[in-house]
Amino acid sequence: MSALWIMIPITVLLGLFFLIAFIWASRSGQFDDLETPSHRILIEEVPTENNTLITSSFSHKERATL
Amino acid sequence: MSASPGFDLKLLDDPLFRPLYVDNGTDQWQLQLLIPDARCAACLTRLENTALQFNGVQSARLNLGEKILTVKGTEPIDLAPLAHKLTLLGYQVTPLKIDSTEDPWKKTFRHQLIKVAVAGFCAGNIMLLSIAQYVGADLSEFNLFFGWLSFVLFLPILFFSATTFFYQFFQRLKLLQLSIDSPVVLALVIGSGLSLKNLIYRSGETYFDSLGALIFLLLAARLWQSALQRKLSQPFKHLAFLNIVSGTKWDEKNKKYLTVPVNQLQKGDQIRIYQNERLPADGILLNTIQEIDASLWTGESLPQIVHPGELLFAGTTVISDFADIQITAETAESRxxxxIREIETKRSQTTPYQSFIDKVGQGFTFIVLGVAALFVIFYWSTNPFVAVERALALSLLACPCALAIATPLALSRGLQWAQQDGFIIKEGSTLEKLAKIKQVFLDKTGTLTLGQSTVIQTIPQKIDPQILQILKELECRSQHPHAKAIMRFVNQFPVSSEKIPVTHWQETPSVGVSAHIFECNYSLKATTPPPEESAPSLTWIGLFQSPLQTMGSFSQENLPSVLENKDSVKIKELLKISLQDTVRPEAKSIVANLLNQGLNTFIVTGDRRSVAHDLGCQLGLNPKNIFAECSPEQKQNIVGQYSSTLFVGDGVNDTLAMAKAQVSIAVSGAMEASLKVCDIYIADPNLNSLINILHLSTHTMKLIRRNFIVALIYNLSGGFLALSGFIHPVLAALLMPLSSATLVGLTILSSPPFLKKQSSSANPNHEKSRIHL
Incomplete structure (x- = not known):
């Protein structure tokens, strides 16, 4: 049972890591739009000329908010 | 930001307008376009790809929730072709003005989301630690560690997530009100204090797990309600009170007319308003006698005549060719x-509404505190320590937290049901206010009636095809509401497409139209009603024929003459047409239903007294309850004399009264300003929704009351257990989540109200709602 002394702090820290990730995601506005992503996932990404244009034309900052 | 339907997209590249719409950042420009019809994945790809095909566009992203397409790029390019291309796809595109202030809701939403996440994380972990203890694991060596870890995990809940409740509690306390937040705050303070004390002295219970779960569920339920309300009121956000973007201003220097943004119009400027355009500012008429549509102000749909020198208010529509106006008050200072400013300040000053659940919270707080105090007094002599301990446990366990969680859910359910049935309720509390309504005020024009004239009958009933053709030729060029009504009437019949020569067509304001057809002079103008007809709401128009001065050889035998003018044999009246603003077919049954429900029903209108009384009698209303010839301010005063009022209207002239009433409903086709002010918007052109709304509100309130009774049973048993000293740790930990789960389940699974099905084809003539939702 003494393993709990190590396991429990680790679980809390692990959870904390994901909480911080969530807070970061929320702050950067990733949950502002809860509707579009559910549609966006349905769009098939055929590697056409058009589509490469779409994916390549995002700046790094915008990619982060995808 | 404000949208402006009917915006000429060419103006987007005009040097005067572009800075208003295109945000030039440090290295990137950005344009936001409102596209109300975008709703699926196909729209998404089509719109984004089309925008991306333009050279210079770096990114195009559509937000389907907000219906906004954001286009960005580095090199400045012409944007009007882009916007135009999108309209070619079949979408209505409206550029949004740049607004420096960011949407405050987004910031609050993110903050609340983080609060929920923190509470969820901490409460979940505390729960895991506690469950081990409850199930009886032999953890004696860990008890202290688990206890203090729970305490540490509880701190972010208390000092970060729960701050909302403390803040709202003190806000209400300032107004000497208690709300549902008060028992929550009471439980929080007492619970954490008691638990900390027990932790330090290593005796008794800690309540960190149940308190944490309570805060998490409460915050989550409230966040869901506010997100739903936000989603429902989204279409109204971009509505401007007056959708006028540009004005045509006389430029003295260059001696020509210039199109400028509305905010550049100043007092003293001379502007020109063309046919069917609305005045962007208050001003004095300069050129000639004009026909105007002031229905925005009066509710009277028929044109009025104004003479040069008269003052016209912003929002008035010009019906004649064009009007030259000298501005006396610019847009921001117009009437x-x-x-609108008056309405907005009034709204911000009103005290927060104390809802049913707030009253329950207030009652609970007093009762619990009272019972706890009595218990301490009676039990003091036996054991003062136990007395205080048990009294504190009572105020913790009797907290109606389950009810506090279930109520936002119940209101959200109500909002969803409403949306499915074709009306949009902006806020959950409206459902509750509706259930208390005693007086219903109905506007006449556009609400009880369709707001447009319709041909009721003609004398003679059967009309010669040639006369129909003449009627068509006479009226097709006119913008007068009567002309449009006659056109709708004529188009019902097959008319030969053969062209007939028309010359000398002219329209005289307030008189009518005339033209030369078949070498005769025909005119349409007001006429006397036939002797047997006396309804005041009918307007009579006659078609007159007279030979031209030069010659009158047209074969008159072909045309049936009905009445002959006695003064001059040469002028013949060929036809009498009666017109009326038609009452909605469902109006009578709705009024009857309202009266049946014991609601005091009124008609408040800016229209003539005789017309209003005629309608009131048709609908079976008490003549005392009919107020006619009211200005917007008078309407407001009439509503203000009563309490528990509901106002149903559609025009700008109703907005003051709508803001005054407890609940206001804007009907389909209403003006932008009233949509902005209203609490409920009926998207369905059928007015039967009005009854359904009332039904829905009682249904939702029933649900809330049922929740209240269930919660009461839980709380009474919890309180009894606390006082009798029989608080087993597992029981205390189970009671709170169990009661919450019961109520949440009851709410989510509750059946929607049975609403009357509506026949949407009740009136095919009615225009589609002007605002697309």
């Missing part, structure tokens, strides 16, 4: 803007 309309002042009225």
């Amino acid at each position: 309309l803007s002042k009225m």
Whole structure:
């Protein structure tokens, strides 16, 4: 049972890591739009000329908010 | 930001307008376009790809929730072709003005989301630690560690997530009100204090797990309600009170007319308003006698005559060719803007509404505190320590937290049901206010009636095809509401497409139209009603024929003559047409239903007294309850004399009264300003929704009351257990989540109200709602 002394702090820290990730995601506005992503996932990404244009034309900052 | 339907997209590249719409950042420009019809994945790809095909566009992203397409790029390019291309796809595109202030809701939403996440994380972990203890694991060596870890995990809940409740509690306390937040705050303070004390002295219970779960569920339920309300009121956000973007201004220097943004119009400027355009500012008429549509102000749909020198208010529509206006008050200072500011300040000053659940919270707080105090007094002599301990446990366990969680859910359910049935309720509390309504005020024009004239009958009933053709030729060029009504009437019949020569067509304001057809002079103008007809709401128009001065050889035998003018044999009246603003077919049953429900029903209108009384009698209303010839301010005063009022209207002239009433409903086709002010918007052109709304509100309130009774049973048993000293740790930990789960389940699974099905084809003539939702 003494393993709990190590396991429990680790679980809390692990959870904390994901909480911080969530807070970061929320702050950067990733949950502002809860509707579009559910549609966006349905769009098939055929590697056409058009589509490469779409994916390549995002700046790094915008990619982060995808 | 404000949208402006009917915006000429060419103006987007005009040097005067572009800075208003295109945000030039440090290295990137950005344009936001409102596209109300975008709703699926196909729209998404089509719109984004089309925008991306333009050279210079770096990114195009559509937000389907907000219906906004954001286009960005580095090199400045012409944007009008882009916007135009999108309209070619079949979408209505409206550029949004740049607004420096960011949407405050987004910031609050993110903050609340983080609060929920923190509470969820901490409460979940505390729960895991506690469950081990409850199930009886032999953890004696860990008890202290688990206890203090729970305490540490509880701190972010208390000092970060729960701050909302403390803040709202003190806000209400300032107004000497208690709300549902008060028992929550009471439980929080007492619970954490008691638990900390027990932790330090290593005796008794800690309540960190149940308190944490309570805060998490409460915050989550409230966040869901506010997100839903936000989603429902989204279409109204971009509505401007007056959708006028540009004005045509006389430029003295260059001696020509210039199109400028509305905010550049100043007092003293001379502007020109063309046919069917609305005045962007208050001003004095300069050129000639004009026909105007002031229905925005009066509710009277028929044109009025104004003479040069008369003052016209912003929002008035010009019906004649064009009007030259000298501005006396610019847009921001116009009567309309002042009225809107008045409404907005009034709204911000009103005290927060104390809802049913707030009253329950207040009652609970007093009762619990009272019972706890009595218990301490009676039990003091036996054991003062136990007395205080048990009294504190009572105020913790009797907290109606389950009810506090279930109520936002119940209101959200109500909002969803409403949306499915074709009306949009902006806020959950409206459902509750509706259930208390005693007086219903109905506007006449556009609400009880369709707001447009319709041909009721003609004398003679059977009309010669040639006369129909003449009627068509006479009226097709006119913008008068009567002309449009006659056109709708004529188009019902097959008319030969053969062209007939028309010359000398002219329209005289307030008189009518005339033209030369088949070498005769025909005119349409007001006429006397036939002797047997006396309804005041009918307007009679006659078609007159007279030979031209030069020659009158047209074969008159072909045309049936009905009445002959006695003064001059040469002028013949060929036809009498009666017109009326038609009452909605469902109006009578709705009024009857309202009266049946014991609601005091009124008609408040800016229209003539005789017309209003005629309608009131048709609908079976008490003549005392009919107020006619009211200005917007008078309407407001009439509503203000009563309490528990509901106002149903559609025009700008109703907005003051709508803001005054407890609940206001804007009907389909209403003006932008009233949509902005209203609490409920009926998207369905059928007015039967009005009854359904009332039904829905009682249904939702029933649900809330049922929840209240279930919660009461839980709380009474919890309180009894606390006082009797029989608080087993597992029981205390189970009671709170169990009661919450019961109520949440009851709410989510509750059946929607049975609403009357509506026949949407009740009136095919009615225009589609002007605002697309």
